[in-house]
Amino acid sequence: MIELKNIEKYYANKGVKSYILRHVTTSIKQGEFVSIMGPSGAGKSTLLNILGMLEEATYGEYHFMGEDVTAMNERKRIELYRNHIGFVFQAYHLIDEMTVAENIEAPLLYKKIPGAERKSRIADVLDRFNMVAKKDLFPNQLSGGQQQLVGIARALVAQPSIILADEPTGNLQSAQSEQIMDLFRKLNQEENITILQVTHSEKNAQFGNRILTIEDGVIKEDVSVSK
Amino acid sequence: MFKLNLKIALRNLFRNKVYAAINIGGLALGLTAFLFILLYINHEESYDKWSTDLKNVYQVRERHSFSTPDNLEHWQESNNSRVANLLKERIPQIEVITKIDKVWSFSDGTAVKIEHADPVMIRDIRDADHHFFHVFPYKFLRGDEQTALEKPNSIVLKEAIALKLFGSLNVLGKQVKTLVWQGDEGNSLIVTGVVAAPSTPETVAFNAITRTGNKDNDPENPGTTNYCQIYAKITDNSDTTKLNKLVQNVYVAFKKKTFAGKDVGFEEYYKDKSKSPGLKLVSLQTVHGNPALTVNWLEKVKPIIAISIFLLLISIINFVNLATAQSVKRAKEVGVKKVLGSYKKQLIIQFLLESALQSVVALFFSVILIEVLLPSFNSYFNVNLSFWHNAQLFVLIIQLIGLFLLVTLLAGFYPAWILSNYNPVSVLKGNYENGLKGIFLRNALVIFQFVISVTFMISIGVMQLQTDYINHKDLGFDKSKVINIKSSYDENFASKIRRIAGVQYVGTTTQVLGNAFNFNAPIDYEGKKIDINSVTVTMEALPALGVKVVKGRIFSPQYKADTLTSAVLNESAAQLLGKDVIGKHFSQNSGKAILQIVGVIKDYHNEGFDKAVLPTMYKITKLGSSSNTNNMLVRFSSENSEQILEKIAREWRLAYPNYPMQYAALNDSFEKILEENKRFINMIVLFSVVSIALSLLGLFALSTFMAKRRTKEIAIRKILGASNLQLMNMLNRSFLLLVLMANFISWPIAFILTRKWLAGFAYRIDMPIWPFLIATVLSVAIAIFTVSLQARKAAVSNSVNSLKYE
Structure with a gap:
């Protein structure tokens, strides 16, 4: 599903290149649950951003579902956002002016899904996440864990093939963390959704089936998690 | 999508009430100022648009043959009355042609007397020939355009005037008497029609059209010329360029004929091409925009239009400023939406929609403001604008929609652009304060x-x-307790007023605040020729004004010579002449009149403060008993002016029963x-x-x-x-x-x-x-x-x- 070849990312500052990522080569297959780990500043988030096409690599090749991302125009990229990629953020990033239901509806609107189906899908997701009672609340009326659930619900409702999560539990307590991770595992196993998460927590990483460890922009380790 | 965006917009407005109020209020202010000007421009543009037939009506203009201050070519509205017949005979395209009086700006109107009621002054009563209503298609409420002016001594009233004079529209056959000045014998006229006021303003404005018969025929003596305005109705689809060429040729031929038997030839007389005879037809609908010999309305209000556009721009700039300042709050929404798969275009449309929402509310408020302020605006600037009762409401609404779109784009596009340009990565990371470049x-x-x-x-x-x-x-004179009766000075009448208790002086002069006419007459003084303004007064004029004597004395009946050879100077004049002028002599009219200076008075103001008081010499009028200055100054000795005025008015009614007394306190x-x-x-x-x-x-x-x-x-x-x-x-x-x-x-x-x-x-x-x-x-x-x-x-x-x- 994802092929990275020699990805490099650096900032040129007064002629000196400061590298964020170096020679990153890896591939991720459909249905994998990958955790990216490493110390602060190692380049985890940058790698995730590049994978999510929010940033461009300075050098290297990136194929997403067989297509060359570096040669992709903006319109095509937005199509990918709409149909294949779901984002989950550490700070949830729900739109404050929209209710829970509306937040979840937003990606469906961009996908131009007809109203009736939107309704049923939202109802479905709300039901599954046990949030039907909260659908008309605004994000600031929810707890952090609930907000992140909405965030994941929003990422899922468009039925993406991959979810990119940047420290999804970074702002949550451990009980809530576990709930979210469970959810990810379930999605991965039952619906075969590819999940890529950046995390600091060894424990969270154990929920997946593969761990990439990055240090100073280089992949140090690439191991499968033994169940 | 639209519904959701609208919801978000409304929620945002309610959440930031102060911001929304400022934004909308500011825009409403700017729009209001602009709308006033727009209404005014619409009003001015709507002149003579009340009937489609007016497209074929033309005003005849003659090239101005006198020198003008700017030495440019000018065309005037007054024409030789003979031109009307000439054009009608020679030019087949002219269906009907009519002659009408011009309105004098200094006139207070015409006195109208009905039976034994007191006379009233009515402006814009204009005398015409019987074709007037054939050219101008007014709607008759009583009578009809064929018969209205068929016979001489008839009068057609506007609806409002009929109601004012008679209290009813059923006035056909009633008699009125019109007088142009107090000593006028007047015309007895019969009301033959009442016309409705048209829906838009008129260049040829009138309250009543009379046919006294004066406009029917041209003077018999070829040396005498009557001046009037001429309007022609031409046939549909006439080629006006060709027509004007024909008009010009016909007119030149006519002018040439008048030179037959004269010493000077036509060619020689009109050496200066810019003053040579010229005649043209000007479409009535363009006359208001291009008035003859004066500046058009657009020139006059250009600075105001500029300022109001300026204000609108400032308020739009403010809107932009506030919206971009506020945009930081919306950055996250943009970032998230972009990641969810929104096109930039969709975001721009969303934010434009929000601006549209605000500008539509602002427009709504400014329309309310206009409605509230319009009456005071109207009375203040002496116009009659209306928003809803507008003949061109449709045009106005189109303009408003256009204005709305313009404001939305101007105000909304930059913030929308800025917002939709936010980079999702930096926004979602939290450092989106990239506002430094703005x-x-x-x-x-x-x-x-x-x-x-x-x-x-x-x-x-x-x-x-x-x-x-x-x-x-x-001011150099005492402006309190003086009234100025608009009348020529008549010694008989003056002496009657003088007898009224409380009246101190009655006099006349050409030089008084509100109606000054200054006449330059050079004098010879000690071998020098000095340009000086000459004013003739009656004996009591200067005391009536209450001028201040600086040296010597002012005129007094004690001195016999005062009515013949005495002169009083004002200070400016005295300065021109030099020191010690009292008792000195000067001559006027190349020595024909020798006058002695008996006194110097302080300069007194008789015109606006934009003009300096002219060096002036005052002498007693030779006419003594009567003079046509249209000023009759009456100074009261007591504060009890109401009673004295009442008594003066009584004397007036006895002397001039058909003409009302017009006066103004200084x-x-x-x-x-x-x-x-x-x-x-x-x-x-x-x-x-x-x-x-x-x-x-x-x-x-x-x-x-x-x-x-x-x-x-x-x-x-x-x-x-x-x-x-x-x-x-x-x-x-x-x-x-x-x-x-x-x-x-x-x-x-x-x-x-x-x-x-x-x-x-x-x-x-x-x-x-x-x-x-x-x-x-x-x-x-x-x-x-x-x-x-x-x-x-x-x-x-x-x-x-x-x-x-x-």
């Missing part, structure tokens, strides 16, 4: 706004001081002279209030933005030990600099503008420094106040909250 623009806009506001403030100050100066200036004439000036100042005050309000909104927006941008900095400084006051100082400093810079720029601008304005006065103050200082202090003070509102909020807020989240 800060220069915003600062420049604030300076710009304050330059305007400060300039306005200084101008108001200077104008106020000048107005005070004028109001308290010694106090009122003085006020009238100041009126235009006052109106102008009030308008400037209004504009400056709006512009200052808008500038403060702009500043408020920018300071909000700055305070928000620096929340984190403020929090850290606070933790490091900065006091609230220190923080406020810090936030104020940069704005203070902007306002001071604006002051620095506006001083010279204001100086130049106000000096130009002052130069229009012959009597003026020296350029004062105080308005400049006060404007600066005031602008700095209100700027500090505005910024502090925000700065205080930022400084006092709990720093923990700003630092908690990254």
